[in-house]
Amino acid sequence: MLKEAIYHRPKNNYAYGYDKKTLHIRLQTKKEDVETVNLIYGDPYDWQEDKWINKLIPMQKSGSDELFDYWFGVVEPPFRRMRYGFKISSGSEVIYYTERGFFKEAPNDTAYYYNFPFLNEADIFAAPKWVKDTVWYQIFPERFANGDTSNDPDGTLPWGSEEPTPTNFFGGDFQGVIDHLDHLVDLGVNGIYFTPIFKAHSNHKYDTIDYLEIDPQFGDKATFKKLVSACHKRGIKVMLDAVFNHSGFYFPPFQDVLENEANSPYRDWFHLREFPIKTEPIPNYDTFAFVGSMPKLNTENQEVKDYLLKVARYWVEEFDIDGWRLDVANEIDHAFWRDFRKVVREVKPDVYILGEIWHDSMPWLQGDQFDAVMNYPFTNGAIEFFAKENLTASAFADTITKVIHAYPSNVNEVAFNLLDSHDTPRILTLADNNTAKVKLMFLFQLSYTGSPCLYYGDEIGLTGGQDPGCRKCMVWDEKEQDRELFTYLKTLITLRKMEPAFGTHASFQFLYTDDDTNTVVYEKQTNDQRLIFILNNNNQAQTIDLSHLSLPTGTNLLTGEITHPNKPYSIEPYDFIIVKV
Template identity: 65%
Template structure:
């Protein structure tokens, strides 16, 4: 048994409070090195005749990666305290504790065991419950719909009359969203994520001039308030995008520094290296990347901090928004985010705080900063596998398992899963216009743990290369929309809402062989099991179903067809890039 591979850490994604009563415990071992694991557990203060009173509970292998297996169990400690260790069986039998390895269970002392001192309710990571069942729709406001031509920016082009560029405008606005709210309701959307709406010079608005004002091309505050109200009346939450890492070049405070240099009262709002301030050939101040148009904000400065905290409070307090998506969140100090969370949650406890982080983000998901991050590692593996065919079934399973083990389950349930955005090529284009691959990806996305997001237009088959190509005007001519694709995605969303196992209530488990060209997984909730199978090849494959279905009713969820099988062994034939979702 390779002891170097065995790992556990309390108060982490390996041991955490799932709710006020339940602890989740995970253990990592070398792949295929351990046959079984039992959790040794007990209250640290329960003794009998000088011997610690402990119990054991079998752990289940829930995931495997290229190097490791992961084991899991949950339990409800009687007094919310726990000492625990692990009894592992393989080519030898050992006991793993915080202090190392032992040949047998220790009962004369608990000091060497792992400790979960007390399950304090205030320490439980508790993201908003509503997010678990939300299906998001990302809107790039300038390109969704033009409902009021009177507020079009100067030089705005007729809708869809040209290819998007980094500098052109088409007049998308809030009225356009209000006019087309029925489109979102029909699709089944329950949350809208808007890219920035605040005053800025660009079409993307990530170069904020005034965080307290709406850009005039989108409408005014009364129109926005009406938009939020219309969304709420239709069961749709509203999340805004804010850039607190950096401002725009024309942010008045930065302009004051450019004008007055060291004499500016705002000079410490930014990271100025020396004076005079220069932008060419390289800026002599910290920026987002090396973009002189986006000077980095000093969020440790009290005045900057209070200004930005009031931004967070204001739009919740005055407009009743439901969430903040935070741009370049990993480059802002943790201390600022801790205070930000306290301030906005004090106004609306169930507001959703989402950080834009593209990498492993456990440091931000301790319950004191974000509720979730944009779950790029999870969706990237699916895109590599289904769309690009760059990785094998084996690697797809490994990468997906790694992403699922990266965070506690209560964080994974609200992780923001997406196939495309304003920062990436359109997912249909990534699929090289292969709609069956696209359907596979949406089936995977909408049956995955997490809170899924659809980028505007993807549901009707819009395509486009990397920015600016992915920012085309929404196509509202229904004769040019792929309505069959729309109906397919709407069906997936409906199934996610109606069947608990389909979404966040189901436990995800791969059941494929690593060498297959197809992939299968189950979603299980209580006595209900769903089976998903995907053919990731251009050839027809026949997939054996690894369950005894004799005498059982099986429902094909995507067609509604029902079957009762009499044979013990059942196979399913999948066409090229085909897929099936079965309810057993």
């Protein structure tokens, strides 16, 4: 065995409390190098006749990528504490792996073993339970629907009359959302994520002027309360976007700094490097990227912190919102986010806290800061495989397996899984307008573990390239909508709600990939149900023989036809079969 590839640490995604009774333990080994792994565990204080009393349970291989196998075990230590190690076997070779290294015989001294000191309930990652069953719908308010022309900004264009630009306005507002809530109910979504709604200069609103006021082009606070109430009556949660990393250029404290420079009482609200202040060509103060109109806020300053935490509390307390999406969350200090969580959870204990982070986010997902991050590693894998076909089937499975094992299971269950957004090209455009590819992406997204999010308009075939192209006006004329795609997506959402193994309350594992045919097979499983998903991501029909998997007889979930495990599956180009066992 290659010992250098064997890895465990008694923390984070390798050892964690899943609930108040249960621990999850993971181990990494070299791919196809190990035949069996057993978890050795016992209470550190349970000794009889100078011998430590322990148990041995088998661990299951939970997935593999191009380099490693991952092993998974579930244990309920009777006194919520344990010492543990691993018995690893390959052929005639057996080794014991503990915190102190590798041994040919199992050490009898518990000091050699990994330690999980105590399963404190307060330390368990706990996200709102409702998120597991939520299908989100992202709305860019300026482009969804214009329901009240009286609040249109100067120069508002007729709806959809031109291509979107960084500076044009079409008058989308809250009333427009209220007018079209039945569309969302019909589709089956039960959560709305709004990009920023606060007073700002731009059409995207990520340059806040006043964090405590609604932008006038969207309506007023009474209309927003009406919108939240209308959503809640329909069983739809509401999540707002908080831009706390930076303000806008016209944020009054920043305007004061520009005017008074070193004498401004707000000089420490920002990261100013020198005076006089220069905004162009490269600002001499910290900003979002190098955008001079988005000066970075100093969240370590107590006045700034108090102000932003007041904002966080206000919108939950006064408007009963259900979640916060946090823009550029990775550039703000961890201490701020810990305080943020305490403040909003004091008002509403089941508020969903979602951070915009595009990379490995374990430091933010330990139960003291965020409930989830925007799962762009998942997004990238799905886009590269289904839309662009830049990944082989096995490389795609490797990518997703890495994503799964990067976080604890209870983190994965509430991950925010998106395919596109206001920051990326739309999936239909990425797929070269091939709707069949988009359907496969939707199937994978909605049958994957976590909380999926749809970007407005994708359900009716809206196209668009990189920002600002991805921010087109929603098309409301049904004759110009892809209604077949809408119906298909509605069916998938219904299956996610009706079939226990389709959604988040089931394990996920790849069973088979074929790079020649670009075929992937994965299973979702609960204690009572098993679903096998067979996807043909290929422009040619395929006959797929899965007899080597020893699958039981089942039924086609969509047609009800009996499937026989020893009979090959015939699948059309860019199509799929779901077998229900």
